[in-house]
Amino acid sequence: MSSDTTATASDRPWTDTTSPPGDRARALVAAMTLEQKIAQLHGAMETIDIYALTAQAAESGADMDQLAAQIRIERHVAGIEELGIPRFRITNGPVGVGMGDGTPSPPATALPMTIGLAAGFDPELAHQYGTVIGDEAATLGQHVLEGPGVCLHRLPTAGRNFEYFSEDPYLSGVMGVAVARAIQDHGVIAMGKHYAVNDQEYERFRTDVEVDERTLRELYLLPFEMLVKDAGIAAMMSAYNRVRGTYATENRYLLHTVLREEWGFEGYVQSDFWSCRSAAPSINAGMDHEMPDAKWLNEANVKAALHDTSLEIETVDRALVRRYTQMFRLGQFERPYAPGQIDARRNGEVSRRIGEQIAVLLKNENRTLPLEGVGSIVVVGQTTFVDEACLGGGGSSKVDPLYTVRPMDGLREVLDGLGSTVALSKVTVADDLSNLEEARRAAAAADAVVIMAGLVATEGADQDDASMLHDQNRLIGEVGPVNPRTVVVLKDGNPVLMPWIDAVPAVLEVWNQGSEDGHVVADLLLGVVNPSGKLPTTYPRDWADTPFAGHPERYPGTDEGAGYPVIRYTEGLRMGYRWYQSEGITPLFPFGHGLSYTTFELSDLAVRPTTGDGTSPLTVEVTVTNTGDVAGAEVTQVYLGLPEAAAEPPRRLVGFAKVRLEPGASERVRVVVDPGATHHPLSVWDACTHGFVVLPGEYTVHVGTSSADTPLTATVTVG
Structure with missing residues (x-):
């Protein structure tokens, strides 16, 4: 090591690439002045009144595209050259590299919508999707891709369902994990959003979502838990809405107790744009970074909070260490800003192949x-x-x-x-x-x-x-x-x-x-490609069949004297296909439905073991045969019916596998259902133990090609 390098490592220990990312982050923060720390807590855009601008757009009939065009969004945090902190560039997702740092935003490959990607029922497709996004974000010199979005399709008419995967938490989690991993493989921070229960756009700046803990854990938090535990995701974006009366950006239970203490999240939390509502309460709760401006985490507010001790400097340091740790982890301090040219033809071909399979x-x-x-x-x-x-x-x-x-x-x-x-x-x-x-x-x-x-x-x-x-x-x-x-x-x-x-x-x-x-x-x-997608969300026959007909408390919410809409998830666990099966309603097209230009047959179901203590993995095997005259792909779907004592809807998706077959060909498909997996396939949320538990009793394994077409069944007894 040269003397120059030794001096640098000694004077600026955060530049030592052999040190752990957390150690480097703490060393960097220790070298910063208070003013430098505050400048790094927020985005660098000039503060505007987004609420007034949104109201004006609504009155004039302008859509969100027109609104976005009016706003010069600088999606970055200013760098600090003397400390070697780069300009931190952030781009939106999750359907491609969206509105990135700079005006106009750099062009990129417009991928199919995320709801469509989920229809592929194929994690490998999701990995290819994330690879395109990660590659293009890195090529354009961006550090963060705001995605994947893993809120659920609770409301069939929600404005951002196209950005989310599915009504099913397991499918959403599997696909989200694959996308996030692929993005981060390119040294780009993936950011799960919108945490949590931002399942509707109506009055998103004001509304309060009231949901019981069991429903929250088994459905709406589950894909976020999978992102943390299975993808090692580097960042989360907190939502606009209130959750049980407290804004998501100030919700310590969600941002600290659940996310960090229970799930072990080591990344940082960014506010959705203008979702931050306070200085000290937000950062104390666990929100680490305000975007896109400094409406709240500005120098005056932060210094005042430090002065009156409603905020401690250690908490400010914590927020910065969390973000810098992820930047060091993904090599972003060492990467020079050298935007290149996207290979449009190559990535377009990938987009075409994905699109044909969904x-x-x-x-x-x-x-x-x-x-x-x-x-x-x-x-x-x-x-x-x-x-x-x-x-x-x-x-x-x-x-x-x-x-x-x-x-x-x-x-x-x-x-x-x-x-x-x-x-x-x-x-x-x-x-x-x-x-x-x-x-x-x-x-x-x-x-x-x-x-x-x-x-x-x-x-x-x-x-x-x-x-x-x-x-x-x-x-x-x-x-x-x-x-x-x-x-x-x-x-x-x-x-x-x-x-x-x-x-x-x-x-x-x-x-x-x-x-x-x-x-x-x-x-x-024209038959060049045989469709093989499956619906990731239920298509109702009539609006009267949905959980929301005649239930304004479920949506759009009611004013219960609080002065803002309160949305109550009183349908509980009966959401999506669980609702239709629980209520005995036949939808127009069920979750998991999808035909082909050929035909398939499932046979010879085998499930092992058939008895156990609820800790051993279940191996589900079935033979899939292409009985038609065209090559095609079929998705074997495994659903589980829990014991009656669980008081659950009739079945839940716990596994799936996509197989491609030539005419007349057969393949033995295996799906392993591990009770210890992050999505808790055999478990229910138990309020007494504040955790997931496997109940004793009979579990029914349903195997088929949609939630409504499961001709093969087997029983497993948990003692």
């Missing part, structure tokens, strides 16, 4: 799909869905795409690649349906009709209902029956009502696909 074939009567043996195809729909690639996801997570593939361009390219001479045409239907008759005539004259419809949800607002906008139900209901070979392609980020379902023979859910929309949809429609 589409869900909801209905396919008379083998309408794939579209083979037709001489002409007409594409019908409103401009958002037929004229441009459907990027989806309004608000701060929206990605500025490097490129897009429009629907008609994608169809033409794929048809040309197949050497097809199919005549292709399009009718763009006005939002007011003024040219609907033109679409009907074109549909009647074509050999096949593809109606593209859907919705683009947005941060900051929930949908008024589960219907598609601009009277698209009428469009489908009137154009669909005109041609017996009509396919509806849904491009959305939420389940939608389908009053027209009996009028069309085929429905393909492709989600908001992003950059590769045109190629993905073409490959699926």
